[in-house]
Amino acid sequence: MEKSEEACEVVMPLRQQPLKQLNRIAKTAPVDVEFQDLTYSVTDSGVKGGWRQLLRSVNGKFRSGELTAIMGPSGAGKSTLLNILAGYVTAGVKGSIKINGKPREIKLFNKLSSYIMQEDLIQPRLSVREAMVVAANLKLGSKCGHKEKMAVVDEVIHLLGLEKCFDTRTEYLSGGQRRRLSVALELVNNPPVIFLDEPTTGLDNVAIKQCMELLQKITRLGRTVICTIHQPPASLFQNFDQVYIMANGYCVYNGSPSQLVPFMSRANCMCPSTSTPADYIIELVQSNPENIHVLQMHTQNGKLNMRDTADKPQQPHQIEYGVCEIYQDTTQTGITSHDIEFPTSFWSQFRIILGRMSLQLRRNKSMLYIQFFHHLISGLLLGGIFFGTGNDASQTISVFKYCISINVFFMYTYVMVPVLLFPLEVQLLKREYFNRWYSLKAYFLATTVASIPLLILFGVMFNTIVYVLAEQPWELERYLWFNLMGITVGLCSQGLGYSIGASFNILSGSVVAPHLLALLLALAVYGMGYRNSIEPFMKVMMSLSYLRFGLVGFSGVVFNNRKPMECEDVYCHYKDPQVLMADMGMKGTLPEHQFYFILISLVLFRVIAYITLKYRMTSELRNKLVHYAAKIVKKHNDPI
Numbered sequence: 001m002e003k004s005e006e007a008c009e010v011v012m013p014l015r016q017q018p019l020k021q022l023n024r025i026a027k028t029a030p031v032d033v034e035f036q037d038l039t040y041s042v043t044d045s046g047v048k049g050g051w052r053q054l055l056r057s058v059n060g061k062f063r064s065g066e067l068t069a070i071m072g073p074s075g076a077g078k079s080t081l082l083n084i085l086a087g088y089v090t091a092g093v094k095g096s097i098k099i100n101g102k103p104r105e106i107k108l109f110n111k112l113s114s115y116i117m118q119e120d121l122i123q124p125r126l127s128v129r130e131a132m133v134v135a136a137n138l139k140l141g142s143k144c145g146h147k148e149k150m151a152v153v154d155e156v157i158h159l160l161g162l163e164k165c166f167d168t169r170t171e172y173l174s175g176g177q178r179r180r181l182s183v184a185l186e187l188v189n190n191p192p193v194i195f196l197d198e199p200t201t202g203l204d205n206v207a208i209k210q211c212m213e214l215l216q217k218i219t220r221l222g223r224t225v226i227c228t229i230h231q232p233p234a235s236l237f238q239n240f241d242q243v244y245i246m247a248n249g250y251c252v253y254n255g256s257p258s259q260l261v262p263f264m265s266r267a268n269c270m271c272p273s274t275s276t277p278a279d280y281i282i283e284l285v286q287s288n289p290e291n292i293h294v295l296q297m298h299t300q301n302g303k304l305n306m307r308d309t310a311d312k313p314q315q316p317h318q319i320e321y322g323v324c325e326i327y328q329d330t331t332q333t334g335i336t337s338h339d340i341e342f343p344t345s346f347w348s349q350f351r352i353i354l355g356r357m358s359l360q361l362r363r364n365k366s367m368l369y370i371q372f373f374h375h376l377i378s379g380l381l382l383g384g385i386f387f388g389t390g391n392d393a394s395q396t397i398s399v400f401k402y403c404i405s406i407n408v409f410f411m412y413t414y415v416m417v418p419v420l421l422f423p424l425e426v427q428l429l430k431r432e433y434f435n436r437w438y439s440l441k442a443y444f445l446a447t448t449v450a451s452i453p454l455l456i457l458f459g460v461m462f463n464t465i466v467y468v469l470a471e472q473p474w475e476l477e478r479y480l481w482f483n484l485m486g487i488t489v490g491l492c493s494q495g496l497g498y499s500i501g502a503s504f505n506i507l508s509g510s511v512v513a514p515h516l517l518a519l520l521l522a523l524a525v526y527g528m529g530y531r532n533s534i535e536p537f538m539k540v541m542m543s544l545s546y547l548r549f550g551l552v553g554f555s556g557v558v559f560n561n562r563k564p565m566e567c568e569d570v571y572c573h574y575k576d577p578q579v580l581m582a583d584m585g586m587k588g589t590l591p592e593h594q595f596y597f598i599l600i601s602l603v604l605f606r607v608i609a610y611i612t613l614k615y616r617m618t619s620e621l622r623n624k625l626v627h628y629a630a631k632i633v634k635k636h637n638d639p640i
């Protein structure tokens with residue numbers, strides 16, 4: 001940090017220098033994005049026919065080395081067009097999208113482009129430097145050495161004016177700094193195409209100006225920069241190389257900002273000298289739908305491009321790269337799976353993500369304290385309630401309730417944490433996964449592994465407290481099995497929590513989870529006390545509840561292979577705990593078997609969570625399923 005500040009003082013600030021590092025890592029040719037007759041509809045029960053057209057046969061071409069703004073009033077279809085061009089939405093789209101004149105290969109295109117979403121989704125509890133280093137490690141791969149990566153990080157940080165907050169934690173950044181960091185994170189691998197959804201929203205005028213300057217700088221690297229913008233300040237309108245104005249799913253202007261006034265004159269919509277052209281055209285299309293029709297006819301729905309010069313040739317000095325590896329890939333027919341791989345290997349991705357998660361976990365002090373005290377206090381309370389019952393024959397039923405309570409503790413604790421926290425994590429994952437930082441498998445494995453040490457640490461602490469306070473037998477094997485049961489029930493519950501957290505938002509998840517847990521708990525204790533008279537159907541149902549295995553497992557650990565308990569009364573019915581095991585329908589059960597069944601549930605829940613995540617992340621798959629489902633429903637509803 002000090003070093004970079006020193007350097008800034010004595011030499012020309014880096015942001016004024018040519019961007020050597022970024023230029024050096026750019027191995028891709030410039031990319032032009034062209035679209036023709038792009039139409040997109042969604043199901044909407046509120047409109048006639050059940051379908052709503054969001055894009056209506058729009059056309060256009062966004063060139064490399066140019067900063068293009070997609071503008072228009074709210075609801076015009078700007079974000080929809082951006083999502084489609086970026087490949088975020090694919091199903092239900094008609095028309096063609098070409099990359100350098102060739103049909104777009106979505107997976108290869110994702111490798112060429114970065115999408116910066118409207119919400120600044122940035123990993124918390126990392127400094128700007130750490131967040132950038134993680135991005136560089138994941139996005140630049142092993143072909144680039146550590147020194148080169150750091151040089152790129154330095155250059156991007158200075159380019160975006162983030163040097164002052166190099167060591168600031170991301171959660172303490174201002175709105176403008178967060179926005180710049182979102183751009184910086186995606187810029188480290190210098191992608192040829194950058195999409196930005198509303199990059200100026202929520203920024204003040206100075207920040208908007210800085211943001212525009214930044215986008216222009218990136219454009220000068222030969223990048224294709226496409227952003228949506230609601231209504232730019234008049235002073236900045238002319239800074240765009242191309243503007244694409246939309247209204248009600250149509251294109252009403254496509255061309256250079258300077259050509260907008262002559263264009264409106266030709267369409268008999270003279271712009272008064274008191275209005276700025278950008279504001280005026282938006283007012284026009286908002287005030288009267290007929291104007292949309294007139295303007296879209298004049299621009300042939302985007303086919304005509306009103307450029308200052310008919311077709312600006314690429315400025316050779318801007319593009320300094322000779323080798324066009326990825327471009328060649330995109331135009332080759334024999335695409336190998338290697339072409340669409342991630343920049344780093346699976347294990348490197350896993351290692352980097354795990355490192356980041358561990359650091360974030362360590363820094364989340366309040367969460368650590370809460371978990372520590374939750375386990376400690378719960379352990380003391382539960383141990384206090386069942387104090388000294390472990391070998392008391394008059395309390396055998398209490399010991400069984402003790403097993404239920406421990407099971408319930410592990411269940412609620414480890415289900416509810418991911419239910420409440422994972423939906424936020426999914427939002428962050430969305431940005432990084434869509435921009436191809438890493439594979440979902442590497443992320444999911446890292447998430448699973450990162451949570452294990454704390455679960456073991458706190459789980460063993462809780463178990464030891466309740467074991468000692470309840471005065472369970474001092475036998476190492478029994479104590480180890482007791483811990484193993486608790487930890488597997490905890491891990492299994494965590495898997496269930498991930499499945500719920502990956503499927504629902506926080507609100508829905510916190511309603512669904514307790515209902516589901518109540519059901520699993522009811523199945524776990526169903527028929528206890530009725531010996532073996534449980535109906536076969538209910539036996540099958542009970543086998544669906546991992547809590548049943550947990551309960552039987554804990555009971556087996558506590559009651560199996562022990563001498564008769566001490567009885568101080570005249571008669572103790574459950575002096576031999578096996579009598580209770582028989583009454584509860586658990587006689588002859590071995591904790592090992594219960595442990596295996598819990599393991600199966602554990603794997604099952606993780607697989608469900610992974611598939612759900614994959615479904616949520618892969619917009620293509622999700623959109624296709626929704627699209628086909630809607631088509632089937634429509635078919636059935638249509639009168640023959």
Ligand SMILES: Nc1ncnc2c1ncn2[C@@H]1O[C@H](COP(=O)(O)OP(=O)(O)OP(=O)(O)O)[C@@H](O)[C@H]1O
Binds near residue numbers: 054074080081
């Ligand atoms: N999945 C959907 N189902 C139904 N309508 C949708 C869907 N997605 C978008 N829309 C509608 O399509 C229209 C265009 O949406 P879009 O988000 O592209 O607008 P926009 O121009 O980006 O607006 P803003 O500037 O307010 O963000 C809006 O009227 C929106 O309500």
